[in-house]
Amino acid sequence: MSKTIFITGTSTGLGKLTAIHFANQGWQVAATMRSPEKETALTAYPNIRIFKLDVTDVTQVQQATEAAIAAFGKIDVVVNNAGIGVYGPLEFAADAVIDQQFAVNVHGPINVIRAFLPHFRTNKGGMFINISSFMGVTTAVPTGSLYNMSKFALEGLTEGLYYELKPFNIQLRLIEQGGSNGNNFKENIVWTTHPAITDYDPMVNKVKALMDNADPSLRDDPQVIVDEIYALATGKNQQFRTLIGNMGKNLMAMRNSLPIEEYLEKIAANFN
Numbered sequence: 001m002s003k004t005i006f007i008t009g010t011s012t013g014l015g016k017l018t019a020i021h022f023a024n025q026g027w028q029v030a031a032t033m034r035s036p037e038k039e040t041a042l043t044a045y046p047n048i049r050i051f052k053l054d055v056t057d058v059t060q061v062q063q064a065t066e067a068a069i070a071a072f073g074k075i076d077v078v079v080n081n082a083g084i085g086v087y088g089p090l091e092f093a094a095d096a097v098i099d100q101q102f103a104v105n106v107h108g109p110i111n112v113i114r115a116f117l118p119h120f121r122t123n124k125g126g127m128f129i130n131i132s133s134f135m136g137v138t139t140a141v142p143t144g145s146l147y148n149m150s151k152f153a154l155e156g157l158t159e160g161l162y163y164e165l166k167p168f169n170i171q172l173r174l175i176e177q178g179g180s181n182g183n184n185f186k187e188n189i190v191w192t193t194h195p196a197i198t199d200y201d202p203m204v205n206k207v208k209a210l211m212d213n214a215d216p217s218l219r220d221d222p223q224v225i226v227d228e229i230y231a232l233a234t235g236k237n238q239q240f241r242t243l244i245g246n247m248g249k250n251l252m253a254m255r256n257s258l259p260i261e262e263y264l265e266k267i268a269a270n271f272n
């Protein structure tokens, strides 16, 4: 019998590619997104069902979870992929924007995990794959503190839950990807700004230039990430954390080889 995967944020980028890959491998796919009425690609697959889901809306999470379980009978793997980036000086971040960063990247996965736990406990098994980032395990740029916060929190949540869910045979996995191609992440970044204060501008401009002109060899082929998600779902990769891409690997090698004070100064020097 084919297995079923439930994925959040499948309207674009990694979520969409993951849905298509699993469908092509014969899995049944519950592809969720905020605006299903706009979807045209995933609708072509007979083994993909689309469900409306904004991960910050607890009622919608409950409804989508119940509808997917009713449609497929059993869900084997849940991928918490939906995410946004809030960048810019913390000093200028409105409370609503801070809350939004946390709501989508942390509280969203919490909502989805909580909705699936009764199903997974009843089934005596299941897997949550949480899409983090190398920004979930290290810092890399100024003005990324809120995004760092959200992914560090997702990492802590996932690691803490490992112990709690192990007795129920519920697995937890983390993907720590770097910048990749074929997504809308950069375009969707919410930048915090101030109409009058320009003190942070040189720093912000350097971060934006870094994002715009990233060395192509440091950007991941999204198919590599999708393949790792597939390897996790099928048990071929049993690592708790899967760090993908040269950007994250280079930074982690540096971080692990230096005292934290030296690491911080080395990163800061790129933006002076």
Ligand SMILES: NC(=O)c1ccc[n+]([C@@H]2O[C@H](COP(=O)([O-])OP(=O)(O)OC[C@H]3O[C@@H](n4cnc5c(N)ncnc54)[C@H](OP(=O)(O)O)[C@@H]3O)[C@@H](O)[C@H]2O)c1
Binding pocket: 008, 009, 010, 011, 012, 013, 014, 015, 033, 034, 035, 053, 054, 055, 056, 080, 081, 082, 083, 084, 085, 104, 131, 132, 133, 134, 177, 178, 179, 180, 182, 183, 184, 185, 186, 188
């Ligand atoms: N691209 C990178 O550089 C990068 C690097 C490391 C980690 N990541 C992580 O990878 C994951 C996928 O991002 P991506 O690169 O594929 O970027 P993307 O193309 O911007 O995709 C993000 C997805 O999340 C969805 N989303 C946003 N807010 C949502 C909400 N409240 N409820 C449900 N869905 C929501 C978006 O849907 P809408 O179309 O409705 O907005 C979209 O489908 C994210 O968790 C991101 O943090 C990305």
